[in-house]
Amino acid sequence: MATVVLMPAVVADAEDAVLTAWLVAEGDQVTKGQELAEIETDKANVEVEAETAGSVGRLLGSPGERIAVGAPIAVLLAAGEDASAIAEALGEEAPSAPPSGNDSAQPPVRRPGERVFASPLARRIAAEHGLDIAQISGRGPRGRVVRADVEAVIAAQAPAPTPTTDAITAATPVVQPAPAAVAPHHAEAAPSEAAPEAGGAYEDIPLTGMRRAIARRLTESKTTVPHWYVTVDARLDALLAYRKQLNQISPVKISVNDLLIKAIAAALQAVPAANAVWNGESIRRYSTVDISVAVSTPVGLVTPVVRGVEKLGMSALATTTKELIERARDGKLKQKEIEGGSFSISNLGMYGVRDFCAIINPPQSAILAVGAAEQRPVVTDDGALDVATVMTMTLSSDHRVIDGSLAAEFMQALKTRLENPVLLAL
Numbered sequence: 374m375a376t377v378v379l380m381p382a383v384v385a386d387a388e389d390a391v392l393t394a395w396l397v398a399e400g401d402q403v404t405k406g407q408e409l410a411e412i413e414t415d416k417a418n419v420e421v422e423a424e425t426a427g428s429v430g431r432l433l434g435s436p437g438e439r440i441a442v443g444a445p446i447a448v449l450l451a452a453g454e455d456a457s458a459i460a461e462a463l464g465e466e467a468p469s470a471p472p473s474g475n476d477s478a479q480p481p482v483r484r485p486g487e488r489v490f491a492s493p494l495a496r497r498i499a500a501e502h503g504l505d506i507a508q509i510s511g512r513g514p515r516g517r518v519v520r521a522d523v524e525a526v527i528a529a530q531a532p533a534p535t536p537t538t539d540a541i542t543a544a545t546p547v548v549q550p551a552p553a554a555v556a557p558h559h560a561e562a563a564p565s566e567a568a569p570e571a572g573g574a575y576e577d578i579p580l581t582g583m584r585r586a587i588a589r590r591l592t593e594s595k596t597t598v599p600h601w602y603v604t605v606d607a608r609l610d611a612l613l614a615y616r617k618q619l620n621q622i623s624p625v626k627i628s629v630n631d632l633l634i635k636a637i638a639a640a641l642q643a644v645p646a647a648n649a650v651w652n653g654e655s656i657r658r659y660s661t662v663d664i665s666v667a668v669s670t671p672v673g674l675v676t677p678v679v680r681g682v683e684k685l686g687m688s689a690l691a692t693t694t695k696e697l698i699e700r701a702r703d704g705k706l707k708q709k710e711i712e713g714g715s716f717s718i719s720n721l722g723m724y725g726v727r728d729f730c731a732i733i734n735p736p737q738s739a740i741l742a743v744g745a746a747e748q749r750p751v752v753t754d755d756g757a758l759d760v761a762t763v764m765t766m767t768l769s770s771d772h773r774v775i776d777g778s779l780a781a782e783f784m785q786a787l788k789t790r791l792e793n794p795v796l797l798a799l
Contacts (some may be wrong), residue, residue: 374424375454375462378409378447381708388519389441389556390414390490391582392434409447410434411704415797418672418704419711427451430459439582441519491518498523591732598651598733599772602779607791609746609762615794623688627685630666630720631691631745632676635797637718638662638682640786649782650715650738652771659715665737666694667719670703675701676734678714713740722746728765738771739780741787764791 380390391413397403408420418466427449434446448459457501487508499506500661502523509526511518580588612632619627641648641662649658662683665676677697680692700706714737717730722745731742749763766787770780790796 374451375430375443375458376427376449376451378421378423378449379410379443379461380442380444380446381421388494388521389439392436392440392446393418395432396420396436397429397432399429399432403427403429403449414586414711418583419706419708420710421446423449425449425451430454430456443517443697444765473591478512482643487520489637490516492520495520495523498527500663502527514562532738550770554586581672587673589736594733594735599770600730600733601770601775601777602730602767603770603777603779603784604728604765604767605784606752606763607788609764609791611764612791612794613746615797619687623633623691625688625695627687627691627693628694628745629722630718630743631687631694632794632797633666633741633791634666634682634684634694634718635687636689636787636790636794637664637716637741639790639797640643640783641716642683643786644783646779646780647739647770649774650736651771652736656774661682662716663714665711665734666697667713667717667740668698670702670704672704675706676714676717677701677706677710678712679715686784717741722764731769733769737775740769742767759763 380392384632384713391412393413396408396410403423405423405426405428407423408422410417410421412421421463430448430450432447434440440446447461448462450458490511491506495509496506497686498520499509499518502521504526506518506523509522510516511517523580541580574612584798592751612629616627616629616632639749640768645660646657649656651657661681663678663680664682665678666676677700679685679690679694679697685693697706717731717734717737717740719742721729722743724745726744728744730740731740732739744765744767746762746764748760751759751761751763753759766784768780768784770776775783
């Protein structure tokens with residue numbers, strides 16, 4: 374049976390993604406797991422893999438095209454199938470035709486009690502404008518209502534603008550009096566071109582789909598998620614000595630960031646209530662620790678996920694993290710490598726930044742902002758003045774999930790493990 378490849382929902386609440394490149398051509402034989410296309414999301418450029426083996430019967434999108442999540446992008450044929458199987462498969466999966474004219478404002482024909490398929494964003498916008506989502510026609514797959522459908526109804530209901538006095542005045546030609554003659558010795562040479570705008574020369578850089586989506590999602594995060602901040606200083610001398618010992622026996626180089634990720638995992642296990650996310654009507658608590666690592670790339674910030682950190686040894690963790698960072702910078706991450714995770718780490722210490730506050734990446738509930746490890750004066754337990762390597766960390770948490778006391782408890786657990794790294798081996 375022919376298989377329809379759909380545009381994946383890489384990011385929660387995403388309604389579309391950009392098809393950036395095809396990695397196969399029609400007629401090619403593909404194996405299960407082979408990369409078919411590259412798509413651009415708000416987190417990364419990821420590759421769409423074939424879920425079954427077969428031949429490429431049809432490619433349904435062009436590079437650069439923005440395609441709705443869940444819409445068909447390709448059809449894979451099984452052995453012995455021909456073009457008729459393509460039409461049959463698309464007849465089952467093809468999305469509804471886009472509305473024309475005022476069709477988007479016409480209520481759909483639905484049976485009483487019939488389930489309405491709609492994206493969370495479409496539901497929210499409809500609720501904000503007092504619209505019944507069940508009365509809106511959907512253009513998504515299987516009639517799913519998406520943001521564009523709701524916005525079309527809102528636009529159709531908006532009253533037509535009426536001419537204003539200013540508009541009428543602007544539309545009426547005004548005859549200006551001829552300028553008075555100016556004495557030659559007072560005259561200034563008129564510029565041959567319009568003067569440049571104030572502020573000097575500049576260049577407008579077009580937004581990529583990823584940069585636009587990052588701006589949208591982080592703006593939504595900052596305005597809809599109640600951020601709570603807790604800052605802690607940790608002495609790292611013992612951790613740096615521990616790292617030196619590990620690197621003498623480890624087959625791969627272990628970084629301070631690797632140890633930080635491991636310490637975060639240990640702290641989340643010690644304070645399991647912090648290893649959770651907001652789930653609308655519930656708080657979802659995880660038993661495993663999956664941590665997103667913020668990686669700066671030329672196209673924006675990418676956050677690949679290191680999974681099962683609590684089960685990884687230091688060498689395995691360092692290898693996994695290094696590979697993910699390299700693929701992130703090369704734009705070669707797979708969809709599964711950026712999905713999920715309840716916690717993120719963003720380290721700007723290498724830039725000499727002492728401390729900062731990071732924005733939570735929904736649906737996650739926390740992100741740790743890590744500053745530079747630097748020599749600072751400290752007071753020892755016996756009251757003496759000394760010098761130690763100190764690092765400032767600031768936790769940004771979703772107060773709905775991790776409130777003040779829980780955030781403080783987690784940060785204390787993290788500080789304890791960084792200052793006593795032998796605990797990371799337990």
